[in-house]
Amino acid sequence: CINGARLWDSLMTLARIGGTEKGGVNRLALTELDKEGRHLFVQWAKDIGCTIRVDELGNIFARREGQDPQLPPVMTGSHIDTQPTGGKFDGNYGVLAGLEVLRTLNDLQIRTRAPLEVVVWTNEEGSRFVPVMMGSGVYVGAFSAQTALHSTDTKGISVAAALADIGYDGAVPCRATPVKSYFEAHIEQGPVLERRSHTIGVVTGALGQRWYDVQVQGVESHAGTTPMELRRDALLPAMRIMNEVNEIGRRYGEDGRGTVGWVDVYPNSRNVIPGRVRFSVDLRALTDDDLSAMSADFQRYCDAMADTYQVQIHAEEVVYFPPQAFAAAQVAAVEKNAARLGYGHSRLVSGAGHDAVYLARICPAAMIFIPCKDGISHNEIEDALPEHVEAGCNVLLHCMLDEAGV
């Protein structure tokens, strides 16, 4: 079994880098603070005899050699960049749980047959640079290293420049080499496990996502002098569509999601009828068929509203992630080990994207979720219980041992 106190201590130590007054962490990708966090991880990994490899995207691979160095490694990892008002666990937990697995194997003087690698993926959050899940995305070939390196933050600083600044512009190309399997431990970031009073979530896959930018163009005019029947209020059809997005989310089973998170009204003045409303739409589903059907429902509804209200409505797709099932054998391994260790557990699907979702494109992958308090994440008050943190890491240890062999 792993050392829960040591893992907790490492989490709290890393959380001090960029720690906020409210107990959260503000450590954006490729900043000075990210550099400090990376240095700490690298030092800890070297302390237990790992070799370090940094690729051109700044992904850090800490390797514990196997009895047979020719075998593809069993990999784990996550990210240590955070949201500007992020928490201590999102990402950091997956990285430090991997490190704790290696520390435990050192303690127990176990040498696995296959090598083990713990990876810190660059810029998972996408707060400072888009696309999100950048390091793992390039690694699996979802988009090119050049696309990623040329991406700039709001100040115009590129990923390439930021990597050079913090000295994590590695020489190794960012391209997948054979991986035996990939496991990632993560807080659930949702309320399901807590509601079920389960310690371990056996993640069967991740929802597909389609995101849209919608613009409704009406005619702005004076709220007092324009009779109701002469208005071309952009807010009315926008509201109808926003409501329908929610209905669509409910129509496609328990895993369907429909969310409007961002709204922009123009000119946004109390006594001016809105002339233009823009908003985001985020649709998620378990199957690509459902996701396509949701998207078609949504687009049809937009067209109907454009007719009904005599306004122009334009919906542009800005993100598409297909649904991703995790590998049956690795999912079963998570389940088996959770049961063997006596942890309350159940299967669930990840509503959010993770580095593991990309890794599943190139190797058998699975995830281990633990509950987080009130299902809250991307928030400074994000929290998790030490016993859950320990339990997830124990499941990770046994999954990796099973895969790597002893």
Place this chain on the structure above:
Amino acid sequence: CINGARLWDSLMTLARIGGTEKGGVNRLALTELDKEGRHLFVQWAKDIGCTIRVDELGNIFARREGQDPQLPPVMTGSHIDTQPTGGKFDGNYGVLAGLEVLRTLNDLQIRTRAPLEVVVWTNEEGSRFVPVMMGSGVYVGAFSAQTALHSTDTKGISVAAALADIGYDGAVPCRATPVKSYFEAHIEQGPVLERRSHTIGVVTGALGQRWYDVQVQGVESHAGTTPMELRRDALLPAMRIMNEVNEIGRRYGEDGRGTVGWVDVYPNSRNVIPGRVRFSVDLRALTDDDLSAMSADFQRYCDAMADTYQVQIHAEEVVYFPPQAFAAAQVAAVEKNAARLGYGHSRLVSGAGHDAVYLARICPAAMIFIPCKDGISHNEIEDALPEHVEAGCNVLLHCMLDEAGV
């Protein structure tokens, strides 16, 4: 008859002070540009022999003495402050139409029995300082001079300081003295006259207004990981209320209005379920009974939505103007003179607030509307036809002559 070309020329000359590239005017209340505009008006008024009085709120009264200086004056006026993206006509037309009436009487060497006064009311627009219609509001006692003078702009500059800066902090107390009657010429700022192909709008009164700030407090959470049935999305009840505000506007006859112009979503991130939504509500009606009924409908609906969605909803009233009927005799005078001069005309109600609406509290008042292009106002493309500008001023001339006597 008045000199249409001279009036148009004065409008265009004044519009150059703060004139924008798009042909509009940006001349916020009590700025250097407002000072220039005021100086120009004062110079023009002095040129035709008027005496000038400036009160403590900066309201400018240009007086043309009557045969009987003891008689209360017949008054006209409006404002010359504009919205930041305002037009050439809103307010400016009423002031310069008044000046043109005096110029015409000089040309015709007519001395009226009662004195005539043309007033420039301070800060009608309320863009820089609240409350709106400040100068006329204090004049009629709607709120105190102290309240107005202590009001500050976003930089913390008070009305008192801004008045002193531009030298319009007059010595005369801002308090109504007897006024025989008040007429105000104004562009309609709406589409009704244009639709009816009428030149003159005989304004019978102004809609009452009740404005609210609404806040819906739900729980923000992750758009991917939070199942639909576990959400407390603040946007859903907010949208339902916004839609109902529109329905309420339609339910109370052709003069009912219900508008949501301002919306603020928090945290306003694409993949975060909104935890808080704030928005404005603007209800208007012809009678106070209707306005109260609309307000009750709205509040009941808020309560129902709070129950249905299990969120907190708070609606605070921030503005109340009771409906204001104009004086029957003065409205009839506008109608009679429009007919006598051969202008197509019809009665309508002002959906917007105006200085005349306050003046109606202390003296018989009426308004003369002329069409504006496409009903557009508070916009740099605000426009009006020279023949309409001339027609409205002719009606004003005859109404003032009728009242003042010759």
